[in-house]
Amino acid sequence: MDFKNKIIWITGASSGIGKGLAKELSKNDCKLILSSRRQESLEAVKSECQQPESIAILPFDLGDYENLKPIAEKAIQLFGKIDILINNGGISQRSLVIDTNISVDKRLMEVNYLGTVGLSKALSCFRQF
Ligand SMILES: NC(=O)c1ccc[n+]([C@@H]2O[C@H](COP(=O)([O-])OP(=O)(O)OC[C@H]3O[C@@H](n4cnc5c(N)ncnc54)[C@H](OP(=O)(O)O)[C@@H]3O)[C@@H](O)[C@H]2O)c1
Structure with missing residues (x-):
């Protein structure tokens, strides 16, 4: 798959698989949104990625599952849309x-x-896929 110019939102990006994905995907000339609860860890991952200027941080708690619509809206506003959500x-x-x-x-x-x-569901509310 060609990730060039794609806007990719990765949850769980502060460690493990999500962190690894962020670092690999950042080599593809795409825009990344990195999410998890821990802002400082997300900032650290961002600093290890290529082209950090193309990377935004959006901390939130998945446990707050009934209130994620404002988070999805914020994510869309960061780069104008979301092409790929990695849950x-x-x-x-x-x-x-x-x-x-x-x-x-x-x-x-x-x-x-x-x-x-x-x-x-919160992201699909904005019907931008
Ligand atoms: N590695 C495996 O063998 C394996 C096997 C089966 C399934 N999985 C699943 O695959 C995913 C990644 O695994 P991993 O090994 O990379 O795990 P990991 O290193 O523990 O990473 C989990 C990520 O999810 C985030 N997270 C945890 N609770 C959260 C919450 N309430 N709200 C928002 N973010 C939250 C953590 O960040 P914060 O702490 O900053 O929020 C972290 O970035 C996980 O969902 C895991 O359950 C992994």
């Missing part, structure tokens, strides 16, 4: 079922499922 942000848990309180499962569903669906 990578999320949490994982490694523990035995017997040791894992249901509150952990609830949080996983809120962030990983409802956060992802909420953000995709």
